[in-house]
Amino acid sequence: MMNDAIAFDGHVIAPETREFLGKRGKLLINGQWVDGMEVMETCDPATGLVLAEFEIGGATEIDLAVAAARSAFEGPWRGMTASDRMALMSRLARIMEQNAQMLTELDILDNGMPSFIAGLTTANCVEMVDYYAGAIMRIEGSTMVPPRHIAAETEALTYTLKEPVGVVGQIVPWNVPLSTAILKLAPALAAGCTVVMKPSEETPLSVLALGQMVIDAGFPEGVFNIVNGLGADAGAALSSHDDVNKISFTGSTRTGRAIVRAAMGNLKKVSLELGGKGPVVVMPDADLEQAIPGVAMATFFLQGQNCMAGTRIFAHADIHDRLLEGLAGFANYMVLGHGLDPATQQGPMISSGHADKVIGFIDRAKQAGANLVAGGERLDRPGNFIRPTVFSECTSDMEVMRDEIFGPVMAVQKFDTMDLDKIAKLANDTPYGLSGSVWTEDMSTAHRLVSRVRSGHVSINCHGAVGTNIPFGG
Numbered sequence: 001m002m003n004d005a006i007a008f009d010g011h012v013i014a015p016e017t018r019e020f021l022g023k024r025g026k027l028l029i030n031g032q033w034v035d036g037m038e039v040m041e042t043c044d045p046a047t048g049l050v051l052a053e054f055e056i057g058g059a060t061e062i063d064l065a066v067a068a069a070r071s072a073f074e075g076p077w078r079g080m081t082a083s084d085r086m087a088l089m090s091r092l093a094r095i096m097e098q099n100a101q102m103l104t105e106l107d108i109l110d111n112g113m114p115s116f117i118a119g120l121t122t123a124n125c126v127e128m129v130d131y132y133a134g135a136i137m138r139i140e141g142s143t144m145v146p147p148r149h150i151a152a153e154t155e156a157l158t159y160t161l162k163e164p165v166g167v168v169g170q171i172v173p174w175n176v177p178l179s180t181a182i183l184k185l186a187p188a189l190a191a192g193c194t195v196v197m198k199p200s201e202e203t204p205l206s207v208l209a210l211g212q213m214v215i216d217a218g219f220p221e222g223v224f225n226i227v228n229g230l231g232a233d234a235g236a237a238l239s240s241h242d243d244v245n246k247i248s249f250t251g252s253t254r255t256g257r258a259i260v261r262a263a264m265g266n267l268k269k270v271s272l273e274l275g276g277k278g279p280v281v282v283m284p285d286a287d288l289e290q291a292i293p294g295v296a297m298a299t300f301f302l303q304g305q306n307c308m309a310g311t312r313i314f315a316h317a318d319i320h321d322r323l324l325e326g327l328a329g330f331a332n333y334m335v336l337g338h339g340l341d342p343a344t345q346q347g348p349m350i351s352s353g354h355a356d357k358v359i360g361f362i363d364r365a366k367q368a369g370a371n372l373v374a375g376g377e378r379l380d381r382p383g384n385f386i387r388p389t390v391f392s393e394c395t396s397d398m399e400v401m402r403d404e405i406f407g408p409v410m411a412v413q414k415f416d417t418m419d420l421d422k423i424a425k426l427a428n429d430t431p432y433g434l435s436g437s438v439w440t441e442d443m444s445t446a447h448r449l450v451s452r453v454r455s456g457h458v459s460i461n462c463h464g465a466v467g468t469n470i471p472f473g474g
């Protein structure tokens, strides 16, 4: 079912979004929109209805895109001054700003995220492009005093020069489609690299819209190429390609391992941003009025399909019962619905298959003896909705406490000590280490805990405090 027949739960979308959905998405290779080897459909996860068709490619299309990126890198892109590249990126930011409503609506429809999140991430993407445009003119090297064995022989100058890595393959997931794409594209362009991007086959739309904006901004052909396709096909071809200098990947840990193996052929550089299972430590003096909604959204933001999600909640015995009651109440009153509805706080899971996986985790948590205090089921309506779910009486050995679920499922574990080393040991009992938080009114306790929790970043009295100029890693 295409276009006019799509029901957006009665919500109106911009004419340009509707027009975009009516055209089959193609591959962007060397500045041209071209056909691929097959056609796929993408669905609205809130209704299950088909949104649009798009072409996908495989190894052949990846070869063509890499060749285009290579000649742009060796040719016009390399020859351009930093000021000209900055001007192009600033123009791209303005075009994205002018089309912000369409970009926002495409991510809502394709991914299911609520409009308040999609609006925020689009604005943040514009900011990121501006930020990296500004960074172009601040790329600096350094000079060093020549070491004796060089200086003694001759008049010598020793210095470092920052140079672009070359052709970069970028493989992105479905959970924040535009944002993860821009997080990779903007710094790569600023550094003078050229790019072949493979979006997720679940959410191709906003990156395709971005591709047209890159063309409209006037970037030379081949600087940004897009090859939609399946992970095991186009993704594998890109990560094993001998003429790709670097792969930047965000996605699951399992795929991250496959990419490292594939990159071994030409020993290309690899950057990985993988899964998460963040710890959230709530101390007895925490301000619960702030902590209850904050901890709830640490788990439920973006339906829990969020690598930074704080889903392992450690609650001190003194506040455990009040916190749990508040979290269950918050979960029960969350508004689930279509992302286009401004009242929606939580949207659907990305796919029916993923919703089944999340329900599997919930069923196994019950069997393992965790106590279900809220949610735990699918909504009886079209789309892939799962109620925000809270488990108490969890222990460190339970799957619900250990494995990344990537859904709206919170596991609460009680602790009864003020020994910060023991608390940190509980929080660190996981192979993940992306994002954590501590909740306390005592700043000395807060900072001492922050330094003990092994996460890429740890927030105090909030969760997932990231931003364009804040380092992000784990």
Ligand code: NAD
Residues within 6 Å of the ligand: 171, 172, 173, 174, 175, 176, 180, 198, 199, 200, 201, 229, 230, 231, 232, 234, 235, 236, 239, 250, 251, 252, 253, 254, 255, 256, 258, 259, 273, 274, 275, 276, 306, 307, 404, 406, 434
């Ligand atoms: P995924 O690993 O299944 O897919 C991610 C991308 O990799 C997709 O584009 C997919 O097509 C591609 N891919 C799949 N198999 C491949 C292969 N063999 N070779 C090359 N590419 C391949 O992950 P997902 O389900 O799309 O995303 C969810 C995961 O991403 C979660 O684990 C989540 O934690 C993680 N994630 C991490 C971050 C972060 O910044 N750390 C951000 C968002 C999501």
